[in-house]
Amino acid sequence: MTTEELKKLDRAHTIYSWQAQKDVNPLMLDHADGVMIYDTDGKEYVDFCSGLLNINLGHNNAHVKEAMKAQMDKACYVGTMFGTEPKARLSQMISEVTPGDLDYVFYTNGGAEAIENAIKAARWYTGRHKIYSCWRSYHGATAGAISISGDTRRWSAEPGIPGAVKFFGPYPYRCPFGSTTEEEANQKALDVLKTQIMLDGAHTIAAIFMEPIVGTNGIIIPSKAFMQGVREICDQYGIVLVIDETMGGWGRAGKWFAIEHFDVIPDIITTAKGLTSGYVQLGAMIWNKKIWDYFWEKPFHGGLTYGGHALACAAAIANIEEYKTKNLIEASAQRGLYLENKLLALKEKHPSIGDVRIKGLWACIELTEDREKRTELAGFCDRKRNVSSQLTRIMFENGLYCFNKWDFIFMAPPLIITEQEIDRSVAVISKALEYTDSLIKE
Known part of the structure; x- marks a missing residue:
């Protein structure tokens, strides 16, 4: 044609x-x-x-294509109730490059579904319902992910899920609080967040979701002090810190994960995109040890037909191998x-x-x-x-x-x-x- x-x-x-x-x-x-x-x-x-x-x-990429072809000769898909070598190997490889004790992996089809499951996990783990997230953020197009997104793509999906609450992250170039320096913009954003949480009731907040670096709303880079301040707030009030590495992960920001620039370890990481470089769809929600321990005795009510897809896991393994060898x-x-x-x-x-x-x-x-x-x-x-x-x-x-x-x-x-x-x-x-x-x- x-x-x-x-x-x-x-x-x-x-x-x-x-x-x-x-x-x-x-x-x-x-x-x-x-x-x-x-x-x-x-x-x-x-x-x-x-x-x-x-x-x-x-x-x-030749290495990724060869790995996918080899897996296709074995099996492209098996049900999520079965284990496979690609899924087991990939989980180990992810745990080796994630910061801290983020060692436990739940597979999804992409970033938005990883966010959906992180919302559920945070709510069940804390017994609370409110989900905090930033204005000028994007977390995906599914019901929960778009509700906690802070850009215009949210409008057509409103009113969205209950409990979604927005706050202003730092934006030094156009600070909503009238700051004149980068340090001041970050400090004011943190101070206002603390006040908002006090007025809203910290005991009602399940999680704070953040992009470590704001993506398609402007590549807005917070200070290390701001991010560490958010981590301290979460620790103080038992709030789960979820970092959305859908865009920032897998070398995009010059480290395995963008959050590493801030010396902060979240409770949950969500990721996708560079995990397979788009050769096959795959996302992941990654827990730390305390959340893993909570769900050791309690069922995690989450599941996707294509979670841990064998072909996608093989592609992700080859991607991580290429990141390392090259x-x-x-x-x-x-x-x-x-x-x-x-x-x-x-x-x-x-x-x-x-x-x-x-x-x-x-x-x-x-x-x-x-x-x-x-x-x-x-x-x-x-x-x-x-x-x-x-x-x-x-x-x-x-x-x-x-x-x-x-x-x-x-x-x-x-x-x-x-x-x-x-x-x-x-x-x-x-x-x-x-x-x-x-x-x-x-």
Whole structure:
């Protein structure tokens, strides 16, 4: 089929997420290799966001494919009541790289289902019902996960599950409490959280759910003092701390898990994406010892038909082996420093860049109309104008895929990316920023 024939077939029957169907005009992809994706006309693009921030290992990895083929010759699926070698081995391998005593793994199909089961586990463990989570957060699209998410995708699912409560995490660039320094923004956010918990009743709160680094709401990086302060609050009041590593885990932020940057050990980690790099769907909820001990005598009422899928576990084992043998966690940190320098140079060149935030190979440019006043260019939910569509068009035309939203340009390339491929990608971003620069000269 030609590209137009494929697109016509696709648009006749396929529902796309998060947008009006009349506005959908997808790029038709044919194949991928390494950090490159290719459309059905043969044009290549640098995949500078790792698909949906999940293809950490890169496309078409030979070791992962061989492991999957070998497992397919044995069994792709067995019921969840059975044990398998891939499931047992993977659980051990996960326990070896998670921080502290987070050694006990419950498998799901993805990050959202890991969140759902963490909500249940925290409520049963504490006997409480309230779930605290941040504004400017995203935890998934299923009923519980979207209810505790703090971005606009929650609106269509409201009123959502009962007991979901939001609080403000630190956002130094646009602090809701009027702070003028990063330290002040983090301290005020922690102080307000303490007051909110006091007024709400700590004895009613089952868990605090947080992304260790805010993902698709701006790559907002809290201070170590803030995160440790949250851990202290949880310890003081018997609140379960759940850290959502769906995006931040598996080397994305330059460590196995992003929470390691803050010297904090949560009670539960939820994860997915880079666990298999998207080769097969797989997520996980990971408990510490005290939660494991609680459910040793009491049943955990959670289960999914495809939990611990044998083929997915084999893919995850191969992913972890590749992370280790190719030193990709360290590479993420090193390449991240290289990308950071490139992005800071862009900030000097382009007046429409207000802020640059990066940890490992996980970065965001926040755009501004006025750098001194930090005025929004597009604004929250594009309330002033839409710039992301034009940015995306320019990037596609020049062979680059980035995720652009409101005032944000997100970057999360595969961990195997080279400095030359970063240079190529940043050059395209610079070209696209000529457009946003032109808007502030009007």
